[in-house]
Amino acid sequence: MANPQQDHHSERMWRFVIQARRATGEKVSFPKMHRNPTELKILLKHPSVLKDQQLLQMGKSLLQELSQIEQQTIAAANNAPSTENAEHESDLLPNRANLKWRILMVASLLLVGLFVLWQISASKQQANLVVTTTTQNENPASQLPTVHEQSEIVAARPLTPSEIALSPGKKLFSVHGSNTIGAELMPALIQQWMYSRKLQQIQRQPVGESNEFLYTAKSGEQLQRIELKAHGSSTGFKALIHGEAEIAAASRPIKDKEHTALAELGDMRSQANEHVIAIDGLAMIVHPANPIRNIAIGQLKQIFNGEINNWSQLGQAAAPIQVYARDKNSGTFDIFKSLVLGKQGKLVQSARRFESNDKLSDEIARDRSGIGFVALPSVRHSRALALSDGGAAILPTRFTLATEDYPLTRRLFLYTADNASLEVRSLIDLALSEQGQQQVAKVGFVDLQPTAASLPVEANWPEAYRQLVDGSQRLSINFRFKRNTDLLDNKAERDIPRLVRYFSLPENSNKRIYLFGFTDNTGDSNYNLQLSRKRALSVANRLKQSGLPVILSEGFGDAIPIANNLNPRGRAKNRRVEIWVR
Structure with missing residues (x-):
């Protein structure tokens, strides 16, 4: 009980x-x-x-x-009271009434492996046991406890791949891909999903290979299972292509070649197939004793391609720089290469590579000459740097990540096929729900729920903009658009119902909305001004259709860039519509 x-x-x-x-x-x-x-x-x-x-x-x-x-x-x-199983067990214990023997029996059960546990369960028909697993690595995400409703038993031995293949019961789905998502967030979502469906006897057991887990549970008398394999974003798309997974977890957007390869399963860039579930940032980290506090994106590129190899080149005490980086399969490295090294950039050969964010961070915390990048929740005992990309240096905070103003912000995705099962669709719905977003925040990522912040008015902002935002609060949502279109992207489309919920709260019911559009600096300034106003008005009309109280929409062209206009991603970030309230 x-x-x-x-x-x-x-x-x-x-x-x-x-x-x-x-x-x-x-x-x-x-x-x-x-x-x-x-x-x-x-x-x-x-x-x-x-x-x-x-x-x-x-x-x-x-x-x-x-x-x-x-x-x-x-x-x-x-x-x-005695039970039928207890009578059977009397042959194993010299004196059933002896309290010491009972305690020894419980202690022994705590130490047996999952394989032995299943044998005992089969022979004695014991029920209502929930298994918490030990793990084979130091990743704290792998050691998430199960929130128990029943008794607790520790399973000691990982399953082998052959045992997984022979596992009984109905396979619900498999999730393959990003280690960033698979470390903590996906286990939390799977666990929450199982509880929401009132499944019983939930177990989680590591498979023989690191970062792989099998979840099993009972629905009535039927055993059901879910597989999780977290070896990098690219492995998730490959698993979708080969029919080995129903969900691909990715810490980067799908690439063109992957999009083409998966065309038979649907348009993986459509709202029905691409699901933004959280915001993350790549934190640039150093040893806590390193005196450097901020760094430019251009300097990072030179460090990681080997052009800068000594801290003295950055005005610090002379010491060789040791570069740390994620492995080539990770979406974390793909994003870093895209944002910092560039498409043709090469990582310095002396870089130390890691599959785990946490292990990389822990190594830098022991290396005064080290510098590396990790997902934001994995900063741990290292220290994050403020980054600049043609503007002021910005520290990774919840708000700067939520607005995606921080230079190395990224979105976390789940991808599914057109013919996704009801179970897969319900997991996606959970991840996007308020309950799922609570799990996102709990494991350290930035959830998608709107928040408001009062920001200082900067002297270099246009006068009209300064007057309009003075005394207002900015929301953590920026509306952005699909590539080469005026259509809202998938995240922005789902942000609209989130705003409806936000303004339905009593404390927000009297707030009014002000929308301000911006563009990149491509083209004529007057054209950009008109385009920014058009986009702000387009968003205003969408919000009004949902019953939201929009008071004003205005555009300011290519003023106030938040990213470098010299690269496509920077230009895309500058094409935005901000939402302010008062």
């Missing part, structure tokens, strides 16, 4: 483990902490924990809860 106290304890213990990892810099095991007072007591004596009073008090409170849960478990065992 569900135990609310143990559920709450599991959730608080997981938060404690995450904070303890950050404080101590060591790999703290959730399964060991979760049910072992001795392990927890040892951790509470760690110098870094002792210095953090808030963390220390949390640990002491958890230790007390753990003791209470143990006492309740023992009391329940003493009072539990």
Whole structure:
């Protein structure tokens, strides 16, 4: 049966483990902490924990809860009535009534592997067991705890590919692709989706290869399974092409050649097939002791192609620069190459390559001469730099990422076919819902829900623009357009119902909307001014059709660029319609 106290304890213990990892810099095991007072007591004596009073008090409170849960478990065992399974197990235990033997039995079950667990379940028909898995790497995303409604058992051994192939039950779908998405966000969404469908006996087990997992659960008497493989964005599109996956996770937009190869499955750039589920940023990171605070995109290109190879070339103390980069299969590297190195750019041969964002970040935190790039949630113990791209240097914050003003902002995508199953469609719907967006924020990415911020009025802004925005707040949504069209892109189309929900809230019901359009600097200034006004008016009409209170739309042409107009991506970012409220 569900135990609310143990559920709450599991959730608080997981938060404690995450904070303890950050404080101590060591790999703290959730399964060991979760049910072992001795392990927890040892951790509470760690110098870094002792210095953090808030963390220390949390640990002491958890230790007390753990003791209470143990006492309740023992009391329940003493009072539990005999069952048919218990009678069968009497042959295995010399003295069933002996409390010590009962405790030994529970401890033994906690240590057996998933394979042994399945054998026991099959022979004794035990039910209502939920499995939490151990993992084979240090990626904290791989150690996300299951939010339990039933008892908890630790599975020790990963499944082999042959065992996966022979796994019983109905395969619901497979998700292949981005390690950035597959590390934490996709596991959280899969888990939430399973709970929303009221599936029982949810299990997650690592497969023999790193970054691969099998999820199983029961719907009535039917066993169902989901496969997750996270080896880079390009592997997701390949899996879609070969029919090995129903969902491709990507930390970059689909490429032209991939779009062509997948044409039989539908238009992968249409709103029905391309789903923006979150915003992320590539954080440029250095060792915390490195004195550099900001850097230009052009300088980054020179560092990563080897033209700049010593920190003295950037005005710092002389020391060789060690470059760290993601592996070639990752969408993270594709985005970095596109935004920084350029299409023909080459990564310096001495670069150290990693499949994991977290491992890359941890290496830089130990290397004073290192510099690298990771997904924003993986900054960890390193330090992020402010970046400039022809304008002021911008730090990666939730707001600068949400507006996509930060130079190395990127969108996270899920791609599906026209004939996607009902299960796949419902997972996509969950990811885009408010509940799914809460999971996005929880794992450290930027969710798509609108927020408002008061910004300082800059002296170099056009006078009319300064007067209009003075005393207003800017929303975290920018409307952008499909390539070479005046049509809103897929994210912008879905932003409209999000705005409807935002203005339906009591605290926002009296706010009014002001829209301001901008263009790149291609072409005549007067033409750009008229084009920016046309786009702002087009957005205003769409919002009014949805019942939103638009007071004014205006355009300012190619004024206030937020990105470099010398490259296509920079020009695309400058073609925008901002939304302000007051």
